[in-house]
Amino acid sequence: MKVLGISPLDKDATASLVEDGAVLFAAAEERFSRRKQHAGFPRRAIAAALEATGTAPSEIDLVAYPFFDWPEEVELIERGLAAEAALHASHEIDVRPALRDALERIPDRQGEISGLSHPNQRMAKGRLKELAYAAAGTSPWLSDRVARRASRGWARAAAEAHRHWNRELVTSLEELGLSDKLRRYEHHLSHAANAHLASGFDRALILTLDGYGSGLSGSVSLGEGGEIHRLRDLLFPFSLGTYYEAVTSSLGYNPTRHGGKIVGLAAYGDPEVLGEILLSRFDRSIPGDLRMHQNLNLYFSRHLASHFPMVDVAAAYQWALEIIVAEIASHWAAESGCDAVVLSGGVVANVKMNQRIHEAEGIERIFVYPNMGDGGCGTGVALLETLAGGRGAPIEHAYHGPEYSEREIAAELEREGLAFTKVPNLAAEVAKRIHAGQVVARFDGRMEYGPRALGNRSILYHAREPHVNQWLNQRLGRTEFMPFAPVTLYEARERCYQRTTGAELAAQFMTITFDCTDWMGESCPAAVHVDGTARPQLIRREVNPGYYDIVHEYEKLSGIPCLINTSFNMHEEPIVCTPADAIRAFVRGNLDVMAIGPFLVEAPGSDS
Numbered sequence: 001m002k003v004l005g006i007s008p009l010d011k012d013a014t015a016s017l018v019e020d021g022a023v024l025f026a027a028a029e030e031r032f033s034r035r036k037q038h039a040g041f042p043r044r045a046i047a048a049a050l051e052a053t054g055t056a057p058s059e060i061d062l063v064a065y066p067f068f069d070w071p072e073e074v075e076l077i078e079r080g081l082a083a084e085a086a087l088h089a090s091h092e093i094d095v096r097p098a099l100r101d102a103l104e105r106i107p108d109r110q111g112e113i114s115g116l117s118h119p120n121q122r123m124a125k126g127r128l129k130e131l132a133y134a135a136a137g138t139s140p141w142l143s144d145r146v147a148r149r150a151s152r153g154w155a156r157a158a159a160e161a162h163r164h165w166n167r168e169l170v171t172s173l174e175e176l177g178l179s180d181k182l183r184r185y186e187h188h189l190s191h192a193a194n195a196h197l198a199s200g201f202d203r204a205l206i207l208t209l210d211g212y213g214s215g216l217s218g219s220v221s222l223g224e225g226g227e228i229h230r231l232r233d234l235l236f237p238f239s240l241g242t243y244y245e246a247v248t249s250s251l252g253y254n255p256t257r258h259g260g261k262i263v264g265l266a267a268y269g270d271p272e273v274l275g276e277i278l279l280s281r282f283d284r285s286i287p288g289d290l291r292m293h294q295n296l297n298l299y300f301s302r303h304l305a306s307h308f309p310m311v312d313v314a315a316a317y318q319w320a321l322e323i324i325v326a327e328i329a330s331h332w333a334a335e336s337g338c339d340a341v342v343l344s345g346g347v348v349a350n351v352k353m354n355q356r357i358h359e360a361e362g363i364e365r366i367f368v369y370p371n372m373g374d375g376g377c378g379t380g381v382a383l384l385e386t387l388a389g390g391r392g393a394p395i396e397h398a399y400h401g402p403e404y405s406e407r408e409i410a411a412e413l414e415r416e417g418l419a420f421t422k423v424p425n426l427a428a429e430v431a432k433r434i435h436a437g438q439v440v441a442r443f444d445g446r447m448e449y450g451p452r453a454l455g456n457r458s459i460l461y462h463a464r465e466p467h468v469n470q471w472l473n474q475r476l477g478r479t480e481f482m483p484f485a486p487v488t489l490y491e492a493r494e495r496c497y498q499r500t501t502g503a504e505l506a507a508q509f510m511t512i513t514f515d516c517t518d519w520m521g522e523s524c525p526a527a528v529h530v531d532g533t534a535r536p537q538l539i540r541r542e543v544n545p546g547y548y549d550i551v552h553e554y555e556k557l558s559g560i561p562c563l564i565n566t567s568f569n570m571h572e573e574p575i576v577c578t579p580a581d582a583i584r585a586f587v588r589g590n591l592d593v594m595a596i597g598p599f600l601v602e603a604p605g606s607d608s
């Protein structure tokens with residue numbers, strides 16, 4: 001049975017072609033359209049899937065879409081709003097005295113945080129705005145009304161958006177002659193399905209967490225074999241996705257794309273300044289549930305951001321998030337007698353939170369679906385449908401996208417007038433260049449599916465130099481507070497990281513942090529964050545021999561089994577997809593050398 005999974009059209013639209021539990025092809029539309037987090041029907045990705053697999057539209061048995069029809073979604077939103085109104089009615093919070101005390105706890109920081117003008121930088125917005133934030137975000141009477149109004153406004157906008165995307169879905173499927181094959185699914189079932197069915201675990205607690213989907217912001221289920229049984233719905237608007245988006249936007253970043261910057265920033269801050277205040281926004285009276293006060297009141301986070309250092313605001317949001325999620329995971333692990341947890345949903349892109357879940361009481365094993373955001377939902381329901389209750393095999397890799405032949409690559413290089421040579425032992429040559437201090441772009445094989453570059457569309461550099469984060473990010477037009485992630489030989493994991501046991505599969509996709517060993521801290525300072533953690537990609541040779549061999553050859557030269565791996569793209573552009581994209585990014589990024597297919601390309605103007 002062949003199923004075309006289409007992820008929600010509102011952001012990061014992705015197409016997946018799945019047959020009998022195997023992903024034949026999966027890629028996000030953004031890689032083809034070159035529009036980050038592309039919203040709209042993924043027509044180019046579908047065309048690429050059909051072409052790469054030689055499939056005619058008529059051979060598709062089913063189109064799986066992970067949202068209900070819009071009237072049903074609207075009804076489900078109303079259920080959550082009613083629950084929020086009931087919680088509002090039972091509480092009145094006055095955070096103002098606690099906030100006054102918190103001002104006294106701000107540490108006097110010196111030193112430098114790259115990307116901030118001062119380590120205690122705050123989001124100064126002017127007196128008028130700050131007064132408005134204080135009133136609407138913290139005064140008990142007004143903040144409650146503002147929160148309710150925000151929830152109702154959100155619901156109206158969501159209803160309109162669902163109607164809009166539904167129309168686009170149906171019309172676009174009609175054009176392909178596929179509209180009668182459309183089947184819809186509950187959104188969080190699709191997240192649960194990709195996490196459980198790709199984990200290879202027999203029995204697992206499934207935790208999904210995102211902004212919104214089918215009336216929910218999350219779910220807890222038990223996966224047994226190929227079956228998924230729901231244990232608890234986590235209702236929107238109690239949503240950790242919107243909670244984190246609020247702090248991301250209040251600190252001046254793009255709420256849907258830059259959550260990772262807040263995770264990085266949080267490590268510099270002190271959660272003691274505001275952590276308890278954030279935690280008091282959660283109602284923890286029902287164990288294993290998620291309930292929050294005034295979650296959609298954006299003025300509260302705006303108020304914090306304008307009065308407190310950015311690092312302390314980020315630290316508080318991250319700290320409270322970790323506590324709440326670890327509590328939920330531990331509660332359900334005890335209830336279900338299950339020590340394995342699998343995760344999916346946009347919130348689980350938070351690699352630090354995932355480490356806390358792995359360390360939580362009762363949890364021994366963890367897996368995080370590599371395409372954890374909504375881009376992975378179409379694949380989730382397609383797996384569920386084609387496995388039909390059968391067990392999934394553990395995911396081996398995420399190289400599900402398009403690939404290009406030697407001939408196509410050579411033709412593109414010639415068209416751009418770049419000199420290239422075919423090198424007999426390319427891995428050894430690349431390792432030698434990296435050891436000598438060159439920045440190498442690597443383009444090879446099938447493109448990664450999901451948000452991370454995992455070696456086939458990556459930029460590689462040695463991890464010995466602590467300041468590389470500043471200059472290389474600057475060259476690539478990025479601001480990051482987290483260091484680059486290290487790719488590490490699978491066999492060397494215990495030399496570099498602590499407590500990887502039970503998280504070996506998750507760590508192959510850069511989805512979880514670990515505390516580093518002293519050896520790692522000394523040998524690879526460029527990859528270790530200020531809190532002593534790193535988010536590695538463990539690489540096994542059978543998964544990607546060309547990539548593995550580069551790290552292995554580098555280890556022979558340096559004694560270090562790690563390199564830093566960052567995505568091959570320019571500022572705010574999607575990761576490169578085609579040889580033409582790679583050449584453009586290579587030249588614009590002033591990188592030293594590019595290994596593309598079997599070829600080595602020197603930077604134009606270099607005399608190497």
Ligand SMILES: [Fe+2]
Binds near residue numbers: 212
């Ligand atoms: Fe989602």
